[in-house]
Amino acid sequence: MNIIIVGCGKVGKNLAAQLSKEDNSICVVDIDGNVVHKLADTYDVMGIIGNGASYSVLQEAGLEYADLLIAVTKSDEVNLLCCMIAKKGSNCNTIARVRNPIYNKERHFLQEELGLSMIINPEFISATEISRILCFPNAIDVDLFSKGRAEMIRFRIPKDSVLDNVHIKDLSSRIFAGVLICAIERDNEVTIPTGDFVLKSGDVVSMMSSRQTTIDFFHFINFHTHEVKNAMIVGGGKIAVYLAQMLLKLKISVKIIEHDPARCQELCEMLPNATIICGDGTDNTLLIEERIDQTDALVTLTNYDEENILLALFAQKRVKTKVVSKINRSQLTEVVHNLNLDSVIYPKNLCTERILQYVRAKQNAIGSNIVTLYRLCDDKVEALEFNIAEKSKLTGVPLKDLNIKKGVLICCITRDDKLIIPGGDDVIAPGDSMIIVTTLLGLKDARDILED
Incomplete structure (x- = not known):
């Protein structure tokens, strides 16, 4: 184009x-x-x-x-x-x-x-992303597919988890059915796993399932989540306003700490149901006075990446709270990754994702349009959703018989509002939507997953 x-x-x-x-x-x-x-x-x-x-x-x-x-x-x-x-x-x-x-x-x-x-609107998109994460606080990221029917949850396997030393092929038969492991991050390496892959504590796992099945799965492995009832936001910019509006609609109480008195007055007028504190949100004493230890979630949205990172590190060491941090500079990605921060969002990357999705949908062949695109694992992996509108080499053939490229995993099929976590005998039909995860960046058409 x-x-x-x-x-x-x-x-x-x-x-x-x-x-x-x-x-x-x-x-x-x-x-x-x-x-x-x-x-x-x-x-x-x-x-x-x-x-x-x-x-x-x-x-x-x-x-x-x-x-x-x-x-x-x-x-x-x-x-x-x-x-x-x-x-x-x-x-x-x-x-x-x-x-x-x-x-x-x-x-x-x-x-x-x-x-x-x-x-x-990058700020609105970012607020939506944070809101989704806070609705499932054990997750690092939450990405939606099939109009919200399917979710890709990214989480870290905790120490002494039942998942430690488990082969992925044994997950459904021995532990829990209805979920599919799509990608594994370990030691800065990303793997699209086969059934022989062995999970380890500390792995960051991307998993596809429905919301209720995910909740049941986490309870089954004793990875209990707690509902966020109140949130503290440091920084009162546009993202904070959008996020506060979303959280208040979900009946989550919101406290915003902003250093600029004039902006605090504006926030009071825009968000009458939120608590606005005028002060330096990077002051640890103030955070303690405002009872950060009793906060279910902390979101750091100052204009400075370094402040957001330091606030997140402070919160993770002092309290057991969900922490989400905004980072603007992609140059800090590797540093942030090595710090093992809880959840991090990059507004410009979210904006780029949406535009890339549009461009590829315009470029690809008629019959298998991209409807959703997410970039995962520090942009090393893409999760794509395609609408399958017509018959092709993909349709009517059991997945085990398709000559799928290495580095591609078909992780979900949606058919008539039914969510299918596929096995080798499942087939794709015209009218389905298909979700894949791949390390092959830049795919534009569903048929690109097949070897020539």
Whole structure:
């Protein structure tokens, strides 16, 4: 696809890096010449210096031949204007990043009236992700598929667990049926396991199942979870507002600690049912005074990654509470991984996931559309959901007889609202949705999982 990316901030750079790897023709546009030159030198992309809201600049960037324009500048209004000009100038598909909570309430109206393909809000997406994690606090991550019917839960096997030294092939027969182990992280290595793989305490496991089956499984292995009834949020930015609104709807009490008095006043007006504390959330004394030891969940959302990491480490050592931390810089991924923090979210990565999902759905062959995409295990693994609309080499054949590529695991099939954790005798039929986990990054079509 011919793609124009307007705005070369964190999300723009991440998109340019990922999309250029997937055989797309990319042109980046930004008013900062240094940033444009650096991107063009680092990745296989073209660069144009200028205002992306200018029709002549977009023409220079190849608007006439563009299939997609993605506007991710710092300004919501500029992003919307870029998309309007692109629609008028070439009728290409358009995606706008819109972050203002006021616009978020009107996103469906804006998308329809302006003819946008997608409006994306990283802060809202991040809050949704955190909310899902807090609903299942023993999980590191929770990813939804098949309109919420299937969940991929990522968790660490605790010490002295019944799962320690268990062969995966014995899991269903000897311990618990109805779950499927999709990926294992051990010593910075990621494995799509076979039945002979032996689980160990300390492994980080990605497991596919339904919500109720997962709950039953965790109870069966004595990995008891506790319901989050109250949450403390450090930092009062946009993510905090969205998250507080979601948690309050779930009857979870919310306390926000914010250092800026003016912002505290705004938060009081926006969130009358939340408790707002004006103070330094990085002050351990304040956290203790605000009874962090009696908090079910702590979410660190300051503007500084280092503060969020230190707060998470403090909380993990002092209290038995669920801790979720926001990290902006992907350069810290390896450091964060080695610290064994509880749960970490990367807003720009979540934003990139959604856009990659859209791009691949547009690229792939008709008949097996991507409907969901998640990047797992520090972007080393992808979980993809495909709609199977027509007969192909995939359909009507027992899974054990399909010539599936190494590094691909079919972990779930949904048929007529029924969730199937597949075995070798199961078959895929037209109308099903199929969920796979793979170390082969960049798959666009369900048939790409088969050897030629």
